[in-house]
Amino acid sequence: MKLQIEGQHLRVRIDEDELAQLLAGDVVDARSYFADAFAIGFELALIDADEPRFAGQAGAWRIELPQVPVREHVDRLPTREGLRFTLPANNGKDELTLLFDVDVRDSVRRRRSP
Template identity: 45%
Template sequence: MKLQFQHQSLRIRLDEAELAQLLSGGSVVNRTVFGPGQAWSQQIRLERTSAARLAGDVQHLDILLPYEAVTAYSLRLPCREGIVFMLDTDGDTLQLQFDVDVRDSVRQRGPARREAGSVAPD
């Protein structure tokens, strides 16, 4: 799992194995230890809800994503576009972007198939 924080934006990028772990009901955890008693962790899980949400606290953050949205997204892979959720955070908005590494998806799934009737650009 790769996390990228910038201002009011959080991007989460998983590989195919981590996505499979989520879709099978598991969680994906990122943990960094800075010293004795100083750790920072983020856990991603799916839940049957229509919206993404955050739980826990800044040291131990739970990122809960809607199962249906992630499942639908997984059927489009490989693709460059992820899923974007806008979360209200005490009067401010956090943009949460979730995607799967497109290179890993191509390696695991093969290149994306063109839809019937699509025309290749000149």
Template identity: 40%
Template sequence: MKIQINGQQLRFRIDEDALAELLDSGHLTRSSHLSPGVRLVQRIVLGDAPDGAALQVEPGAWSLRLPRADLLDYVARLPCRDALAYVLPGGAADAPLYVGIEVDVRDSVRRRGPRRRGTGTAPDPTAE
């Protein structure tokens, strides 16, 4: 999992293996050891609540909750360059937080094949 922060934009980028783990177990957890004794845990958790995405930030841990249905709709469009995007309340009333999660498009093309033009879906790799 790669995380990019730029002002009020937060981007989570995962590969196909991490996506499979997320879909299979309902969560994806990674950690970074920033210095001796300092660890930052990053989580993406799937939920079934229809109230959208949420970001929970605690000392030493970030957790992004995604609606399962949104992720499944996004997966059906892979490979694509678009992110699954949300606008969340930020730390200040006038500064929303733009959060995106995306699957590495190059990895998706390698695994799924290129998208068919006009259909919006990737070819079935099991079809002959």
């Protein structure tokens, strides 16, 4: 799982193995260590809901994506287009844009090879 943060935009990109894990109902997790200063744990899961959820605290994030749009997205793979969600903030101005995609190069290699 790869995470990219730029301002109020968070991009989550996974490969085909992680996608299979996610579709099987498992949680995809990763951990990044920032030298000896601190570490951040990340979890990605599918949920039966209409909207994504973001939970956790500074050192442990959990991103939950709605199952239906993710499964519909899988039917269109390989594609460079990802899923885009907006998570509102309590103050109404710091909403988070969440982009989810599957590594296109990995998808092309796996889905188009004999």
